[in-house]
Amino acid sequence: MVLFDKKGCLTDQALDALNQGSLDELNRLEAAEHLAYCDHCMDRYTLMLSWQELETPPKPLGKAVRQSLWVRMMQSRLGRGVVACAAGVLAIGMWSSAETLLPLSGAATTPPERPAITAPAPRENWQDPPRTKAPEAAARAAIEKLIDSIKTTGGFQL
Amino acid sequence: MNAAQFEQFVNQYEKLVYTVCWQLVRERETALDLSQETFLSAWRSIDRCPAGHEKQWLGRIAANKARDYLRSGWNRHVNLSEDGSTPGLELPDRVPTPEMALAGSDGESALRQMILALNEPYKTPCTLCLLQGKSPAEGALLCGRPPGTFSAQLSRRRKMLQKQILERRAQDGSV
Numbered sequence: 430m431v432l433f434d435k436k437g438c439l440t441d442q443a444l445d446a447l448n449q450g451s452l453d454e455l456n457r458l459e460a461a462e463h464l465a466y467c468d469h470c471m472d473r474y475t476l477m478l479s480w481q482e483l484e485t486p487p488k489p490l491g492k493a494v495r496q497s498l499w500v501r502m503m504q505s506r507l508g509r510g511v512v513a514c515a516a517g518v519l520a521i522g523m524w525s526s527a528e529t530l531l532p533l534s535g536a537a538t539t540p541p542e543r544p545a546i547t548a549p550a551p552r553e554n555w556q557d558p559p560r561t562k563a564p565e566a567a568a569r570a571a572i573e574k575l576i577d578s579i580k581t582t583g584g585f586q587l
Numbered sequence: 588m589n590a591a592q593f594e595q596f597v598n599q600y601e602k603l604v605y606t607v608c609w610q611l612v613r614e615r616e617t618a619l620d621l622s623q624e625t626f627l628s629a630w631r632s633i634d635r636c637p638a639g640h641e642k643q644w645l646g647r648i649a650a651n652k653a654r655d656y657l658r659s660g661w662n663r664h665v666n667l668s669e670d671g672s673t674p675g676l677e678l679p680d681r682v683p684t685p686e687m688a689l690a691g692s693d694g695e696s697a698l699r700q701m702i703l704a705l706n707e708p709y710k711t712p713c714t715l716c717l718l719q720g721k722s723p724a725e726g727a728l729l730c731g732r733p734p735g736t737f738s739a740q741l742s743r744r745r746k747m748l749q750k751q752i753l754e755r756r757a758q759d760g761s762v
Binding site for chain 2: 431432433434435437447448450454455457458459460461462463464465466468471472474475478479483484485486487488489490491493494495497498501
């Protein structure tokens with residue numbers, strides 16, 4: 430039996446054989462691999478299934494799926510709760526160990542010794558930084574230059 | 588979609604999903620488990636379900652579940668088999684790959700003939716990788732198949748080719 434055509438899609442014969450249960454394990458694996466990615470063949474297959482009576486599951490799936498979802502949700506919440514509890518225990522443990530350890534070292538009861546502050550050097554020894562030009566003189570020179578330019582050009586020199 | 592709506596969705600499509608799983612795996616209990624797994628996966632990505640294509644979307648998830656189950660079963664069955672009666676028997680490590688086994692002289696043309704005589708879905712992966720020297724990633728891209736599927740098909744067919752070569756050699760030796 431030819432399972433795939435030249436384009437690599439399942440033949441009608443293959444879909445019929447799959448429906449009738451006459452494919453062996455390897456052929457079913459090949460068909461499943463193809464149906465898992467080929468939209469065209471999945472369309473044909475679901476269309477074929479819509480014309481026939483479908484299999485009824487031995488147990489209704491709705492209840493089983495709901496229970497599984499609930500169990501997974503609770504596992505997830507329980508997991509988060511366990512993590513939160515562990516974090517709380519760890520925080521309390523660290524806090525209590527800090528409480529007990531710090532007094533032993535004496536750090537919490539006596540403040541650390543500070544270095545002595547020495548007196549500043551006498552004012553006579555201070556040196557002013559060198560100044561290039563007094564700010565008042567510079568401003569005055571700029572204003573005079575501006576007045577000169579107004580007089581010579583009759584307006585502002587840009 | 589809330590939990591109540593999803594339960595209605597499950598009730599509406601449970602027969603379809605179970606039928607797809609049953610037709611692919613042919614084991615009642617396994618089909619039931621895979622159907623349940625299908626709906627659990629569907630719940631996680633229900634927002635991506637295209638409106639009007641629910642059957643195809645669920646069918647694809649079910650086919651993926653069945654494929655994974657059959658693939659693991661096939662590999663286990665192939666690796667654990669000790670007699671030569673099982674198709675696709677795992678070969679000992681000493682056995683060379685088909686390319687190595689038939690390298691040189693007439694070997695290459697024999698391998699080429701064997702590959703060209705293959706049917707789909709194996710002909711394209713074997714031609715691209717064993718004859719044209721493409722990598723599995725390039726081959727998957729060229730023929731539009733998912734890389735995992737392409738590699739699985741290539742690897743499976745490669746083992747079958749090894750077996751064919753050994754059988755051919757045994758026949759030649761006995762004659």
